[in-house]
Amino acid sequence: MKKRIVLVLFTLFTLTAILAGCGGSAPKAPEKKAAAPLKELKVTYVKQPLNIPSIVDKANKTIVKGFEKDGTKVTFPEISSGAKQTEALAAGSLDIASCLGGTSAILAASNGADVKVVGIYSRAPKAFNIMVKDRAIKTTADLKGKRVVGPKGTILHQILAAALVKEKLTLKDVEFRSIGIPAAVNALLAGEADAALVAGADVLRAQRAGARILANGEGLVNATIVIGVSGKFLKEHPETVKKYMALHQESIDFMKKNQDKAFEFTAKETGLSPEDVKLMAPWYDFSTSITAKDLKDLEETQEFLLANDMQKKKIDIKSMIAEVK
Numbered sequence: 001m002k003k004r005i006v007l008v009l010f011t012l013f014t015l016t017a018i019l020a021g022c023g024g025s026a027p028k029a030p031e032k033k034a035a036a037p038l039k040e041l042k043v044t045y046v047k048q049p050l051n052i053p054s055i056v057d058k059a060n061k062t063i064v065k066g067f068e069k070d071g072t073k074v075t076f077p078e079i080s081s082g083a084k085q086t087e088a089l090a091a092g093s094l095d096i097a098s099c100l101g102g103t104s105a106i107l108a109a110s111n112g113a114d115v116k117v118v119g120i121y122s123r124a125p126k127a128f129n130i131m132v133k134d135r136a137i138k139t140t141a142d143l144k145g146k147r148v149v150g151p152k153g154t155i156l157h158q159i160l161a162a163a164l165v166k167e168k169l170t171l172k173d174v175e176f177r178s179i180g181i182p183a184a185v186n187a188l189l190a191g192e193a194d195a196a197l198v199a200g201a202d203v204l205r206a207q208r209a210g211a212r213i214l215a216n217g218e219g220l221v222n223a224t225i226v227i228g229v230s231g232k233f234l235k236e237h238p239e240t241v242k243k244y245m246a247l248h249q250e251s252i253d254f255m256k257k258n259q260d261k262a263f264e265f266t267a268k269e270t271g272l273s274p275e276d277v278k279l280m281a282p283w284y285d286f287s288t289s290i291t292a293k294d295l296k297d298l299e300e301t302q303e304f305l306l307a308n309d310m311q312k313k314k315i316d317i318k319s320m321i322a323e324v325k
Helices: 002-024 052-060 062-068 082-091 102-110 155-166 181-189 201-208 231-236 238-257 259-270 274-283 292-307
Strands: 040-042 073-075 096-101 115-123 128-132 147-150 175-178 195-199 212-216 224-230
Touching: 052 062, 052 238, 052 259, 062 073, 062 238, 082 096, 082 102, 082 115, 082 224, 096 102, 096 115, 096 238, 102 115, 102 155, 102 224, 102 292, 115 231, 115 238, 115 292, 128 155, 128 181, 128 201, 147 155, 147 181, 155 195, 155 212, 155 292, 181 195, 181 201, 195 201, 201 212, 201 274, 224 231, 224 238, 224 292, 231 238, 238 259, 259 274
Parallel strands: 040 073, 147 175, 147 195
Antiparallel strands: 096 224, 115 224, 128 195, 128 212
């Protein structure tokens, strides 16, 4: 009997040990691997019309130094055309469009590109102007039948349309020709055009040569410029986009706290005088948060593009928004 009891106890002890061992060696769920750090981050550098945060970043190397810690090299392709920026995003040859016109982002999205707006770069209705020389042209209504030059499908073009609508006119009531801003100013000054669509430093150049501002975006178009990425890049590298936005904010903060230095950087980079930069800087709002007013402005931009046959397919503007904080 004693032998039986000892045998039973030994068997129970052995089974308990085996079960305990099995419990401790249960297979673990595979750990989710973190995305490997990027070897290179490609961000557009656009200094015009007066992109002070980008110029400050270039001078201080804020983004470059910030990503060096991750072993990521930052390069800055200079692609100023909105259409080319969105093409590069779609192709993967560009990661972040740091300064992208709202019109370009909407057109790309409506054509099927997976473009996401992760923040606002600037709003500057006062920086985008309709300019004239002829003293007989006193209001936008006086542009009826006149020659107007400037870049088509842009914020400036939208401001012209909005200003004409306010006077119960349309773009069909003017003779419009699409050319770049510097060429538009030259055409106005040479008498080859009656009005020019002008932005940034070219406004001062035109004024000093005798032209004047007839109207700008104030009260018409908020002139929203966005920060864009591809949906694929945002999905694969959300932390990279988040870090970029934080570093971009550092440049904005530097600009606010060290205004004279920021203006000095900008003057050197653009060829303007520090006084000119100081004069133009208040035209710009560089806060990155996307507001209800920004959404409304983007929706109105879409209506402009649709009404003027530049956009065929209407999209849900909110589907483009992927704000990163």
